[in-house]
Amino acid sequence: MNQHRPLNIWMQYVNDELPPEERERCEAHLDGCDTCLELYMECIGQMAAGLPALPDSDAFAAAVMQRWTEEQPLAPRAEDDLANQPPERKRRIPWTQSPFFHYAVAAAITLLLMSTGVFQSLMGHPEPGRMSHSASDRAEAYVPFSEILLEKTIGILDSIQPKHERGGTR
Template sequence: MKHYSFEEWLQYVNDEVNENTKEELENHLYSCDQCLDQYLIAVEASESSLPILSDISDFTDLVMAEVSKQKPVVPDTVRNLNTMSMVPSVPDTKMTNMKKKPFYQQAVFHYLLAAAATLLLTFSGVFQSLAAYANSIEKPQIQEKKPSVTEGVINKTFAWMDSLEKKEANKK
């Protein structure tokens, strides 16, 4: 990436460059932080040569009046999407010549379709049967628990040991 010197940025600030160079420098500022710092230093250096505004609020009002006269134009897909231009407001012939969308392509149609489907499913009982099915799955199935072989052996061993202890207790 090519970086521009402080002198080049100073010439840009003082408006001493041609239009092609000006556009190139402006586009470069979007992608290079180092040159942006140089540009800001050049603006500060030439700040004393800028005109002094006697009435700041009047200047602001004039700028805002000019801005309100202009409207942003969305760039065509053929042009670079990063560039936006401001043009004076003119009647947009594209919008007036454009066909209105069919009803089935509008958002209202989709909302109505969703509402109708919801009402149909509600009144037909689909949601109720779905809820009953979910409840049946959620409840655990009650089954007799059969002890495992290991548990049976352990239980018989403890029973045998308890019987031995009782016999010993009866002998005493």
């Protein structure tokens, strides 16, 4: 259990005369000991009494406040100043960031994928032209999904590729 620290230790703590390890022990002790906290506060009071007094504390406070207001950004000082200023415009978000745009893009992509048959091939349903009824026809007609996907991807890329690269004029 931590023992109470004497007044002279707290005075050394206040004057920053203790080694770092002892300072840490004193700080940890202050967290849980009200008696030592009172001794610490007494040391602070004694130290404050020994400090020189300001000759004109009101002038000093006014100078500090003046410097502080000079360094602060301009802000309205009263409610009547707010009434004289034009109303602040509501910031608009770009149309590409609106939720409606995102929903519209998602719907368009879904319709595109549905119309190209991607969802049917993902579900494993055979396309109408590839249906067969006998077991021997099924074995011959089976085409792996990766090959179907590759064919569709090549078809899409061929339709996007400019005609002049394929030997056309545009």
